Amino acid sequence: MRNETYMWKILAKTEPEKTLYEHTLDVLTVLKEMMKIFPDVPKLINEPNFWDYVFYALFLHDFGKSAKGFQESLRLGKRWGYRHEIISAGFVACLEYESEIKKLIALGIASHHKEIDELKSKYSTHRKNSPGYERYTKALREIEENFGELVEMMKLIPDLSEEFIGKKLTNFKIPNSLDELLDVFSFAVKSYEDSKSSGIDRVVWLKHVFMRGFVLGCDYLASSGNLEIPLLKNEISEIIRFEKFTDVQLKMQSEDMKNKDIILVAPTGYGKTEASLFWVEKNQNDRRTKRVFYILPYTASINDMFKRFVRYFGEDLVGMKHHRAGYFIYQSFRDREYTPDEAKKFANAFVDLSKKIYKQFKIITHFQLLREIFGLPGFEMGISEMAGGIVILDEVHSYDARVIGLLIEALKILKYEFGARISVMSATFPKFLCEVFKRELEIETFITAEEEVLRKISRHKINLINDSILNGVDRIKKFLEDGKRVLVVCNTVKKAQEIYNVLKEFARGESKLIHSRFALIDRERIEKSLKNESVQILVGTQAIEVSLDIDFDVLFTDVAPIDRLVQRFGRVNRRGRLNYADVFIFTGYLDDDLKIYDKELLDRTISELLKVQRINEVDILNLIESVYADGFTQKQSKIFNETRESFLRLRKEIYPMLSNKIADEDLHRLIGSIEIVPSCYENDYLKMRESGNYFEVVKFFMSLAYPQFFKLHRNGQIYQHSHTLFCLAGYDKELGLLVDEFETNILE
Template sequence: MKQAFDHLKAKGKPDCTTLTDHLDHVVAATVKAATAFGMNVDVARQGAILHDIGKAHPVFQHRLKDSYKHSPTDEPMRHELASLLFLPVFDKSLWPVMVEMVVAHHKSTRNDTKRKGIIDLDERFGPRAFALHSAEWGSWSPTALAILSAYGIQARPISLTEAREAYDYAFDYCKNTPDGYSEWKGLLMAGDHFASALVHRTYNQTRRLFNVPLLTYYNRQHPLYPLSYIAADSERPHTLVTACTGAGKTDYLLRRCRGRVFYTLPFQASINSMYERLKHDMGKDNPDLDIRVLHAASRLTVEKNKYEEKTIQGHMGSAVKVLTPHQLASVVFGTRGYEATLMDLRGCDVILDEIHTYTNVTRSIVLKIVEMLKLIGCRIHIGTATMSSVLTNRIRALLGPDTVHEVALTDEQLDQFDRHGVHKISSYDDAQERIAQAVADGQKVLVVANRVETAQQRFQALQIAHPNVPMLLLHSRFKRGERGRLEQQLTGKRLDATGRPIYEFNTGQGACIVVSTQVVEVSLDISFDLMITDTAPLDALIQRFGRVNRKRTPETIGKVKPVFVIAPPETEGEAKPYELAVLEASFNALPDGDVLRERNVQALIDQVFPDVDNILIDKDAIYVNGRWRIEKLVHKPKSVLFDALDIDSMVCVTEADQQAYEQAGYEERMAYEIPVRYHAIAHNGLARSEGGNKPFIVPDKAYDPVLGLQMSLALPAFYNSFF
């Protein structure tokens, strides 16, 4: 019977999904989510059927045609508002829920970015707003009602007067909603986004949603990992584990989890590494587990030919998801889709790994995330090697001290992890003899810079000084596709034509030199013999040290390897992206020519960070001091989130890649993109593409597959006249 309506489309090209197919998909996903969220499944189904029925409107159908050309003078037609006109066929007691599921699943009800919310349209058009959405009522409403009947809704003819009453009801409901968030809106958005992404694959993929992972693998014990012998059972829901790198924090945090898991880390490289690790660890016990990874280039991380896995990364229902705090920050600021994120998180286990390594702004946001996660019943598990006592106390206060299961290593256990001899040097040049000796001895050298330009300069100089030594440069300004290959080379995950690992750099034999920025700092399973590093904030610096002498065996315990720390610069400008005072305090706290004792690390951290900067996040947060500060069915512009995070990210592509980029699909485009900071490139006078993410076009001369993007050459003067 539904085939009679195949002429009605829900989406245009490339999917051209019919309206009834889309409703089927959304019903399947929403019902699955409602079951997992403990919500009324029948009500969820009815809302999913109603949500897009307004797409039967002739104006909407006309605008999906290839021949339609948008004009700035076109009056707005919001299909979800047309859907509300069919409220009269539903029981009146369900109207509040139906409104919450339908009215704002695309647009905020008020203060929408393009002023197309139901309240915005009333302010702009007055009575004309209803007339726009009820136009030609007699010609198309019977078809919409017939579709509702096909789904088992007891439909009947609705007069224009009744439709007006329904619209007014929805308008008044939205205008008078209390502060808070709408579970029903979150439910519908989660289902709608999932179904829109998967289309006909929705049915098959819903069976994998909301499964709890089996984590028995992490019950393993080993004498080199002291945390593996500490019981993880506790009635206290939350966790705080303080232990140095290599003590088994990841295993312990996962042993504390009881439900679906969200695992946060600060950097793309560490996220990719953790994703691969979890897939490997859990694969045997969970052969069809839905493990996802989420960051700017996450779709390039997932295996090729895995369309479904690539498509659903940011959507609801994963058993395990590895992501950054930025992906959770919408729940702090109430940006678009935050309700769906809250519903997906509700009651889950959230692991916050090494939160001390973030910026002051991000650290403040993480504290707000902790507050929100507690509110929605999450179990929060925090792992740290170097968190200041004042930050620890803030977290205890947020969670409630009686709710936190705390674990820390004893001084005697910490003594078994002393493995770095720290040497202070005045300049990078002072390290050259030591690098040469290490290479001659067949050792692996890691050079870490705070800035991309510095890393590139050091890499080029080392290429000249050591032309026969395998060498690799890793930072954030590579094409996304190429960066993934570099990470695989560094970690030994690159495969040959037969599918076998290629052992090189960190995993290969003999000397090598790797030059990097902060991207190697956290949870990357690499182990070098020697490090030369710029001074960073002490907590981040100790994380960097963890990439040296990381592999522990009974024979290596008590053996130390050297890290050379370069004195801080002299000016605030040279210190960026860090604060000069913090760098100076960190450098002064370190020993010189002596072993860094793990039992002393906490005292050194507290010396450098005696307090936590009070960043004013509360003015933009939606939940403060136990009270909601956002109206139901309203969300905030994304710019709020970007301003608070100080994110001014942008992408660029090379001249040679521009045409291919503009003609490529989403995933292929991503592989060409080079991430940059907006203000680092926006004022260079470069051309911009109109395709994809509207990247800046940089000269081919500015990009090298070994060096990455060289900002000094990203100027119009270096354009190739051929293009």
């Protein structure tokens, strides 16, 4: 039982003030929650007593705060100058375990703020009489005056362990003096670092991941005051109720879906998301504690999916992770008429909880998944949360060969090492790619809509034009004059800007241009305007292929690979309100088009499109199979294989608890884009940043593909200021970044 009569004096935190005893109870309360949520972790690492080890790590993790210097730093605001976790780790000397287990616990304690090698660089004690060793012995002596209180806490281990982990632990001895404690560097750090040269077994690797991951997870939540982790209270089928379900949704509600990884293919608007959630229900555990990770390629997709999940499950259960998530949440509070300070407070809290092991449903980008897999700082907590989880990879058609290669390797790790269930979904999914996912992930269950139903979905008529879209302006003008709402999709931003400048003069209604080279502030403004049917003409690039819920009357498009074209088709006659919509495809591609798409794929697409006119969903599937009959092109295969090989080489260098070589910018380079601010927004950006509103500054950024970035950099159009990259190319709020124009007056 707890000792509520002892006058606990050692402080762990201020604002609010917490004694070490109180904070220890808090972290153990969170541990109890974690054990309910992740019951399978001990099985994954063949360590039935793993939660005992985490209990001890958490119980001891802040013992070093008892040092006189640390207590003065809390009470008087003075800096102590030593790391309390180094001292805390030495208390593993009191545990009656074999050496390897004690080392694991010690490393979990020592790394709960910083990576081990970062600590070592400043505090190493490997050489006796070195400055590091002398600082350690001096700091160790500072806990003498509070040693008695630590002893009183340790006497509570049997009762507290029984209360919080359901097991009375007695395999420890209470130390008589500080001399009995261990120096974590000589005891555990050196041998762990030495293991890098010979390599460590994957199960041992996982033990260290889970140890640091759950120590961090419990400590972070306890420190933020979130001791209870919310869980799904009802079955998903009780929450999502439709008058009528699609055949795919009915299949996913079947008992046959239990303990199955799946591939799901169904047209846009067919209810794949809800179908996948019914599959989640079938693969939940009895307590409904499994975490769910929904992966999408674009931030706009994530924002929309987040809103949908919140409608189903509520804000307490749903989080999202992408580099602009804070801005999106901040804006959502501002839209609800919260003051800027209130919106900042709530957005900070939301982002903070989304990073921790708290939200049961998380909507994330593939970048966030790969960030954890590639071992970026703090990855242990993020990837530990995926243990035994349920992972949905959606919109697979949006990824190129490089990213698909990375995602397959990442999903293999989640399935085979972390025990996750996997669902892979897309509206367009060539058989060869299905086979790759089936083979690599050993997926046997393939779900698709019934052919009879698909044949009835016929919304488009194909018209091929053997010319460049740049020569199609007169044809497009006629539809505008007839009052049709026209969508034009180009393969390059430059081409889209040129056509937009010509066509906007002929529109009776509003004209809009959208592509990837708009700052977020302008991109959002344009996307909001598209909800208004007064927009008669929209010119865009691949940016319209996902996320935008738009429905135009007719489409004019550059030729692209068939799966990309199908996504463009889905933006006209989207809801089947017309008998059919005309789709005009210009087959005269230019050299710039070939910088984006493989010539072989474009030629195959054109050849197959010559055979069809009015198409239904079965025709679309057949077209995709015909175009991709030979699988990846030679160029794509090379990229796919080289990426996977590079990933496997790199992964051997990723170690938990240690700093890893790859950084965020390296991962962005691998993914293929970088964030910059157009120079015309520099003053606005700097003023907003100086005001401390780090959510608002996000609206001035835009993503730039690396080839374009390097071109501008070579031209002297990229410069850095206040750790931010700015671009000197011209910028127009209606047209976006004008890369061929050199902006000379950066103060405007």
